[in-house]
Amino acid sequence: MVSQFAYEYYQVSFVFILAAFAIPISRKLTIAYIPILILLGIIFGPLLGIISNSFSIYLMSEFGTVGVGLLGIVIILYSESHHIDFRVLRRQFFPIAILDTLGITITAVIAALLFSAFTGAPLIIGFLFGAIISPTDPASLIPIFRRISVNENISGTLIGESLFNDPLGIILFTIGLAFVAPASSDVQLFSAFSSHIGIYLGSIAFLLMQITVPALIGVAIGFSVIYLNKYLNFESLIVGLLLGIIILEFTIMEASGITPFPAIIATGAIVGNFNDKSIFWSREAGFQENLSFLFQSIIFLLLGSILTRTNLMDYLPMGVALALGVIFISRPAAVFSSLSVINRKFSKNPINNRVKLFMSLVGPRGVVSVVLSTIPYVLGVQENIPILIKYGQPIYVGVSFVVIISIILQTIYTPFIVKRLTSEGPRL
Incomplete structure (x- = not known):
């Protein structure tokens, strides 16, 4: 008889080995x-068992207390934030800001209405679903842009949106x-805010605090590491130092009830843009990119394996309808509404x-949505919350379909629509 220890590590090893085969197959x-991973x-x-x-579910949500999903988000956001271009960010600040505030809220609300209509769930449960699928995914978006030629203002806006809307989606989910x-x-910290100043003011104050405080801390940590390295020169072990600091940021802020992701993005952006470009910093960026790639592979593989045959059969019509609704209704409504405000109020170049239309059709869902989708059901079981137990499974199955279909469809059609809508096209 196989022990529990051996059984778990057989499965872990198989996940790692299987993930590696996605690359030669995709090539x-x-x-x-x-x-391919999904x-x-x-x-x-579900098919072979x-x-x-x-x-x-255990590996995604509970392994090592937080699960590889949450830890993966930390590594992925830190690595991707190295590539933030402050020049493009300054130029496209208003479009990114409006997409990450008004846009993400509109997406969540419309998706909530769709989920409640298809499942009969209360609207607040629908809002949980909407918050989970509201952020777009840089890990899925960046590979798409590597395969096409597109104006850097457009790609910079969409990538900037996807990096910053991950923490905002998590905050909406917490609310x-x-x-x-x-x-x-x-949700103890949010409950403390709302009990003192009311639910609406509490939501606004909580949102602002969860963005500004960790972001400022992240900026300070990023510059401190660069300054410290100038005098102590950690050489190749700058990799270990920064990985340790990022995990420490995550641990302390999670324990304090503060979302750590704005801090992690800020630290990565500062380190990526203001280091002295030595070979050791290049190695650090390369190591974090490889580690990020590994976590992405594991998470997307688990996205497929987390489903069951019953899920696939029972929720197929609902899942497809939700996915198409998010891709072709929620996202376009959010983009057109948000950018129309920018055109009227702030933009010299509308x-x-x-x-x-191009921007509204390119916004795949991914890692953050996958990881958050398992939380309602797991929390419902752990704390015996009937409504989360009842709707937890439809939430994570629905999110799975949205992520799978959005990635597959947008990977296929983006090279075809880019030339028609932006006058550019696939890379040769």
Whole structure:
């Protein structure tokens, strides 16, 4: 009889080995590797039963207390934030800001209405779903832009939006969770705000605090590490120093009830833009990129294996309808509404409708949505919250379909629409 220890590590080792095969398969088929990872997860999970559903949920949400999903978000956001271009960010500040505030809220609300309409769930449960799928995914978006030629203002806006809307989506999710499970330890800080100044002012104050405080801390840490390295020169071990600091940021802020992701993005952006460009910093960036790639691979593989045959059969119509609704209704409504405000109020060079349409059709969901989707059900079981137990499964299955279909569709159609809508096209 196989011990529990051996069983778990057999599955962990198999996940690592299986993920590696996505690259040669995607190269042979000349398609992006992310759909291959998801498909491998489905084949070896619900179809063949080699990777169990319960173990996939455990590995994603509870392994090492926080799960590889949450730890993966930390590594991925830190690595991707190295590539933030402050020149483009300054130039496109208003479009990014409006997409990450008004845009993400509109997306969440419309998706909430769709989820409630399809499942009969209360609107607050729908809002949890909407918050989960509201952020776009830099890990899925950047590989798409590497395969096409597109104006850097457009790509910079969409990548900037995707980097900064991840923490905002998490904050929206926390606010939604506070309405469903106000006694949960996960929302104690928000509950403290709302009990003192009311639910609406509390939500605004909580949102502002969760963005500004960690972002300022992250900036200070980034410059401190650069300054410290000038005098002590950590050489190759700058990799270990920064990885340790990022995990420490995450640990302290999570324990304090503050979202750590603005701090992690700020630290990565400062380190990526203001280091002295020595070989050791290049090695640090390369190491973090490889580690990020590994976590992405594991998370997308688990996305496929977390489903069951029953999920695939029972929720297929709902999942497809939700995915198409998010891609072709929620996202376009959010982009057109948000950028119309910018055109009227702030922009000297208004964004035309063709570019708006392109931006509205390019916004795949990914890692953050996958990781958040398992939390309602796990929290419902842990704290015996009936409404989360009842709707937790439809939430994570619905999110899975949105992520899978958005990545596959947008990987396929983006090279075709870019030339028609932006006058540029695929890279040769």
